[in-house]
Ligand SMILES: Nc1ncnc2c1ncn2[C@@H]1O[C@H](COP(=O)(O)OP(=O)(O)OP(=O)(O)O)[C@@H](O)[C@H]1O
């Protein structure tokens with residue numbers, strides 16, 4: 001499989017008047033062509049800022065890329081000017097967010113908003129654009145697409161709006177779609193429909209997807225491979241099937257335990273005791289130290305390396321290293 005996106009040693013820093021904090025540190029992962037890659041982890045572990053850094057949407061200040069590289073199709077994205085990034089964003093790389101309503105303009109129709117996204121990147125005629133809008137709405141399974149183009153956002157349900165957002169993000173046939181918690185704001189049945197739709201996007205549009213979620217069940221339904229984030233570190237990377245059967249990191253084991261079987265949640269969910277430390281409480285060792293039932297002396301003072309222990313399976317934990 002060809003590599004599409006390669007993130008290496010990415011560290012994002014928060015600069016305040018008092019101090020500087022690494023919000024995410026030494027992030028390493030690769031997304032291949034036509035692959036659905038999951039990023040999973042608890043709230044605050046750095047999923048969104050990692051995603052924003054790819055398309056240069058970090059809130060700077062106070063956040064800065066301190067070091068590392070983000071390579072997309074052989075091009076280094078961290079060096080691009082805002083103008084060069086605008087050519088890529090919404091075109092080769094697009095993103096959908098948790099709250100569809102906030103991303104749409106209430107004063108313009110659905111059709112107008114889809115066309116606006118296209119206009120920035122296309123030389124199609126007006127008529128050709130109208131056709132492409134309808135065709136894309138149909139591809140995301142919006143019924144009565146011909147009428148919906150004339151509707152305003154408030155006339156549509158949350159699920160339909162999220163479909164519209166997906167249509168907007170797909171209309172320029174991006175190579176990479178980043179979906180940041182795309183179903184969290186929706187009710188359960190609609191969530192399932194949107195996840196079904198996302199599953200079909202890879203085939204319909206030939207796109208790679210980065211699916212960001214705190215729910216390993218969502219990952220199991222939609223992704224080929226997954227990176228588990230904890231406290232701003234990647235702690236495990238694996239094929240999705242493998243992570244359920246052979247998870248290595250104690251945090252991943254807890255996550256797996258909290259999902260009873262693939263995608264099926266228990267009524268009484270297991271939760272990992274304790275809370276994620278905030279960035280100003282991080283120690284110098286393994287960031288899972290306070291909550292880990294298997295911690296050892298070395299874990300407190302030294303961050304373990306992220307290493308590949310079998311083909312395609314990486315983990316960051318001292319349990320698998322020979323330590324004295
Ligand atoms: N603009 C900002 N200023 C200061 N701190 C920030 C800013 N944006 C994010 N952070 C901090 O960076 C860390 C990572 O945030 P991020 O939003 O990436 O988490 P997340 O994994 O996406 O969480 P969630 O699941 O809640 O969306 C958090 O500690 C957060 O408080």
Ligand code: SF4
Pocket residue numbers: 249250251286287288289292293294295296299304316317318319
């Ligand atoms: S490095 Fe140590 S504290 Fe961290 S997860 Fe592994 S065993 Fe637990």
Ligand SMILES: [Mg+2]
Pocket residue numbers: 047048049180
């Ligand atoms: Mg987030």
